[in-house]
Amino acid sequence: MKRRTVIVVIVLAICSYITFWLCKFYFRYYRVQKTPISPDILDRKNVLDEISEIIIPRTDTPGAKEADVSMYIISVFKSCLTSRDKRTLLYGFNNLDEYCQTQYSSLFANCSKDRKIAALAHFQDQGAYKNAFVNKVRNKLLGKRFFELIKDLTVAGYCSSKVGATQGLAYDHIPGNYIACVPLSPNQRAWATD
Numbered sequence: 001m002k003r004r005t006v007i008v009v010i011v012l013a014i015c016s017y018i019t020f021w022l023c024k025f026y027f028r029y030y031r032v033q034k035t036p037i038s039p040d041i042l043d044r045k046n047v048l049d050e051i052s053e054i055i056i057p058r059t060d061t062p063g064a065k066e067a068d069v070s071m072y073i074i075s076v077f078k079s080c081l082t083s084r085d086k087r088t089l090l091y092g093f094n095n096l097d098e099y100c101q102t103q104y105s106s107l108f109a110n111c112s113k114d115r116k117i118a119a120l121a122h123f124q125d126q127g128a129y130k131n132a133f134v135n136k137v138r139n140k141l142l143g144k145r146f147f148e149l150i151k152d153l154t155v156a157g158y159c160s161s162k163v164g165a166t167q168g169l170a171y172d173h174i175p176g177n178y179i180a181c182v183p184l185s186p187n188q189r190a191w192a193t194d
Helices: 003-033 042-055 069-079 083-104 113-125 132-142 146-160 162-168
Strands: none
Touching: 042 069, 042 083, 042 113, 042 146, 069 146, 083 113, 083 146, 113 146, 146 162
């Protein structure tokens, strides 16, 4: 064989391999996500409370349930999320309940705390790659995964709530001068305002 023929065969093999994986992602994830689903997220408020409390639990500071993060997520869901992200959340809730039903024979809201943590850990690892660049490309093409999306919304809701900003983070109601670099004192919480 000539060198040119070998190069063409290698390029065609690589292109077919990439096409195969893109088609697999499309049919496995994106096409399934296109089917309509009823967008009633208020039915999932108790599940949102449980998930957000696992992500930001109550310690010496209030947890996400006390900050009412679930209402923030519902509000963002209704007014700000794209249709792709809405489908991701709704299908994620359904998949979470199905996973808990098959693994533990009960819905997510009825599971023990250890089982809830294990179920969310399963969804955290699901579909994630070890390479950060591949994850970024995947998020650009297909959108964020369920757990990434719910975690981002939980953290944003907690940090922007009154309880989270004043009791969970260090809060300076009326900041004085702008100082770009301020050393934190030992055991000081992160600043809520900047």
